[in-house]
Amino acid sequence: MNYDYDKATDFSNYATYNYFEDMESGLSQLDEKRLLDILDSTLQAKGYLLSEEPEFLINIKSFVFQSNSGNNVGVGVGGGGRNVGGGLSIGIPVGNSGIQRQILFDFVDANKNSLFWQADTQSGFRDNAAPIDREEQLKRVVAKAFSKYPPELK
Secondary structure (H helix, E strand, C coil), rough: EEECCCCCCCCHHHCCCCCCCCCCCCCCHHHHHHHHHHHHHHHHHCEEEECCCCCCCEEEEEEEEEEECEEEEEEECCCCCCCCCCCEEEECCCCCCCCEEEEEEEEECCCCEEEEEEEEEEECCCCCCCEEEHHHHHHHHHHHHHCCCCCCCC
């Protein structure tokens, strides 16, 4: 999980939020509803209020991609003793490449129309997961993403 923010932002100025009207999250309709419910619960627990006249807007974008396996097996062939030795090394991918889902959360100042905070999350994704598993995965993503919000300014 990565996050970034505008250091000049006074996060105490934000108490109300809503979502972009034309948000195209890239999630299925059911997963988007799950995610928004979890996000509402998380933000409201932090003291933010969903409002028709928000101080900031949230945009969510999601992408699914294939990750490459990082596992390799090295095969070596060589000579020893009095013979001149040589070597050959071959990298062979091991295991399955996994499906990953990246979700970006953008927080935009509603008056200035400027991005002030962003979280970029990646997690495993199974399209055929049961609804309860999908919800639990989204809860973990939101908990991780919003563990650093608002950031501790130094």
